[in-house]
Amino acid sequence: MKKLFIFFTIVWMGTVVSSCKENTTKTTETNNDGLLMATLFVQQSSEYKALCYQVYNFAQTRLDQKIALYKGEKALAVIVDIDETVLDNSPFSARSIIKNTDYPKYWDEWCNKAEAKPIPGSLEFLKYAESQGVETFYISNRKIHLTPATLKNLQNYGFPFADSTHLFLRNKSSDKELRRNFVRQTHDILLFFGDNLGDFSNEFDDKGTALRQALTVKYQNDFGEEYMVLPNPTYGTWMNALKENIAKTADMDSVYKSKLIDF
Numbered sequence: 354m355k356k357l358f359i360f361f362t363i364v365w366m367g368t369v370v371s372s373c374k375e376n377t378t379k380t381t382e383t384n385n386d387g388l389l390m391a392t393l394f395v396q397q398s399s400e401y402k403a404l405c406y407q408v409y410n411f412a413q414t415r416l417d418q419k420i421a422l423y424k425g426e427k428a429l430a431v432i433v434d435i436d437e438t439v440l441d442n443s444p445f446s447a448r449s450i451i452k453n454t455d456y457p458k459y460w461d462e463w464c465n466k467a468e469a470k471p472i473p474g475s476l477e478f479l480k481y482a483e484s485q486g487v488e489t490f491y492i493s494n495r496k497i498h499l500t501p502a503t504l505k506n507l508q509n510y511g512f513p514f515a516d517s518t519h520l521f522l523r524n525k526s527s528d529k530e531l532r533r534n535f536v537r538q539t540h541d542i543l544l545f546f547g548d549n550l551g552d553f554s555n556e557f558d559d560k561g562t563a564l565r566q567a568l569t570v571k572y573q574n575d576f577g578e579e580y581m582v583l584p585n586p587t588y589g590t591w592m593n594a595l596k597e598n599i600a601k602t603a604d605m606d607s608v609y610k611s612k613l614i615d616f
C-alpha cells in the first residue's frame with residue numbers, strides 16, 4: 354500500500370510539473386534553448402551595449418556628412434524600426450524562457466506596460482537628429498492595436514516625434530516598403546535603422562538563408578552608408594529562414610545542428 358501511495362504521488366507530481374510548464378516540446382512551436390544565451394548576451398554583456406553605441410555613434414557622423422552634402426528641397430528624416438532597434442524587449446524574451454512560451458504569448462501584456470527601455474545610443478542619436486532639423490519616423494511591425502501603448506512607451510523616455518503622424522505600425526502587410534514610400538513622398542530619408550534586413554528593403558523579405566546571404570553581399574556597400582544594422586541574437590527573420598520548409602513537429606535540435614558549418 355505504501356509503495357502504491359508513493360507511485361501515485363510521483364505520478365501526481367509529474368502532472369503538476371508538466372502543467373506548470375506551458376510547453377515542453379522542443380519543436381518549432383517552442384524551443385527556447387538558444388534564447389537563453391542570446392538573451393543573456395543582450396541583458397548582461399557589455400559587448401552588446403558597445404555594439405549598439407557603435408552603430409549610433411557612427412550614424413551621427415554619417416548624418417552630419419549627409420546633411421552637409423544635401424542639395425534637395427524636401428524635409429529630412431531618418432526611419433527607425435522599433436523593436437530591438439530603439440526599444441529593448443529582452444524582458445519579454447526572459448519571460449518566454451522562464452515560462453517556456455513563444456510569441457505572441459505575453460507580448461501584448463509586455464507592450465502594454467510601455468516599459469521597454471531605449472536601446473543604448475538610440476535616444477541620444479534621435480535627439481541629436483532632431484537638433485539638426487531631421488525628423489524621425491517609426492516604422493514597426495507591431496500590430497496596429499498596440500499603437501497607444503507604443504506611443505506611450507516612446508513618450509515615456511522622451512523619444513522625439515513620438516506622435517501618431519510619425520508612427521506606422523503593421524496594418525495588413527508586414528512589408529514595410531509601402532510605409533517607407535509614404536514617408537518618401539514628403540521627406541528625403543538620410544538613414545535607415547533596423548535589426549532585420551527587411552527594415553531596409555523588401556528584397557530581403559520571405560527569402561531563404563542562401564538568398565538572404567547573396568543579397569547581403571550584393572548590397573554590402575549600403576551597410577554603414579545608409580543602412581544601420583543593430584545586433585539582435587534573440588529572434589528575427591534570419592531564424593524564420595532557418596525554419597524554411599521545416600515541419601512544425603520537427604525535432605529542432607537536429608534541424609539546427611544540420612545547419613552548422615563544420616570544418
Ligand SMILES: [Mg+2]
Nearest residue numbers: 434436437548
Ligand atoms: Mg526590430
